[in-house]
Amino acid sequence: MHSYKNKNFLVFGTGAVGGYYGGLLVKAGYDVTFIARGKNYISLKEKGLTLIRDEKKENYKIKIFEATRELETFDYIFICVKSKDTLEAAKSIKENIGKDTTVVSFQNGVENEEIIASIIGKDKVIGGLVFVASKLIEPGTIKQAGYNGGLIGELNCKITPRIETLAAIMQDSGIDCKISKDINGDLWNKLVWNASFNPISVYTGKTVDEILMDPKLYKLTKDIMTEVRDVALAHGYNVRPDTVEFNLKRSKGFKGFKTSMLQDFEQGKQLELDELVGIVVKKAHEKNMTVPNIEDLYNKVKQKITVKT
Structure with a gap:
């Protein structure tokens, strides 16, 4: 295989996704710089990045900064923030x-690429979808289980x-x-999943498999997915x-999985409620369509957030 080890990367947002993808790039010998904030930044600077996969713990010393100013240009920039x-x-x-930088949005939602393009130009941006079950379990430490793709x-x-x-x-x-071959369509395919399981999990406090096992919640999930598809x-x-059917079927492997929103x-x-639901x-509304299930749930979750805060 052709060697691309001369390529350098910036990972903007070293959470469950950015830390995981970036950590594997570091492990493979690529030049990666990370951006993080707060306790996560402090831990990453002092102790390095820890990945837990298949119950095995790996630790990597990384180049970590709080801001991008004074850093060089990069071949690839991964945007991995909310x-x-x-x-x-x-x-x-x-x-x-x-001149040759490519920016990749590895985020949830369907408007991030457009927002990034409005600032840096559409020709610099490509879309990305994350298929990784990973979690930032403490500052600087990411645990992965299940899917490992993109x-x-x-x-x-x-x-x-x-x-x-x-x-x-x-x-x-x-x-x-x-x-x-059609990233915009695929972003909406994933939104079918995100716009259903995420708000239902917050409203009920249930994991994905618990939602699927409850007949009423299973029906609600399917109804919301259908509304998203139609939109x-x-x-x-x-x-x-x-x-x-595809999104419901692939969710059956998510044993004990808490959605990112939950x-x-x-x-x-802060929840990505507006961005995902x-x-x-x-x-x-732009197409004068009614989406009663998702609109009702959107309002209920908004109310639940208000009560909590």
Whole structure:
């Protein structure tokens, strides 16, 4: 295989996703710089990055900073922050964009690529999907179990050298990364999952497998998934015809899995509710569509957050 070890990476946001992907790149011998904040930054600087996989613990000394200023330009920049922080992240990396830099959004939601492109230019951005069950269990320590993959794609649906190079690098690092021929459709395929399981888990406090085992919640999940699919199709996105069945089927392997939104709720963090659920309601209204199940749940979760705070 062609060696790409001369490529350098910036991981903006060293949480469960950025820390995991970046850690595997470091392990494979790639030049990776990380951005983190708060207790996570302090721990990463003092103790390095710890990955726990298959109950085995690995620790890596890493290049870690709190901000991007005075850093060089990079070949690839991974944006791995919550969707509410996308705009700030895009502005922060402007000085780190070189002639051939590619920025990848490894985030939840369907509007991040557009936000990043508005700051740095559409030609610099590719879309990404995360298929990793990982969790930041304490500052500087990430535990992974289950899926270990990703999906990347050009916004114009073309297969380009830069996308093939990145897929090869991630495969070389032990990440099962595939190339999407329609990343926008695939982002909506994942939103079908996110816009259903995330808010239901927050409202009920249940894990994914517990939701699937409850007949009423299973039906609600399926109904919401159908609403999301219909909104995507109304806007012209090519979601897979069996996206509801596909998302339900792949969720059966998520034993004891807490959604990212439930984890954030339990830790008192701000939720990606508008980015993952409100966006569907908004897009439905743009087409004069009714989405009673998701709209009702969106309002109930908003109320639950208000009561908690």
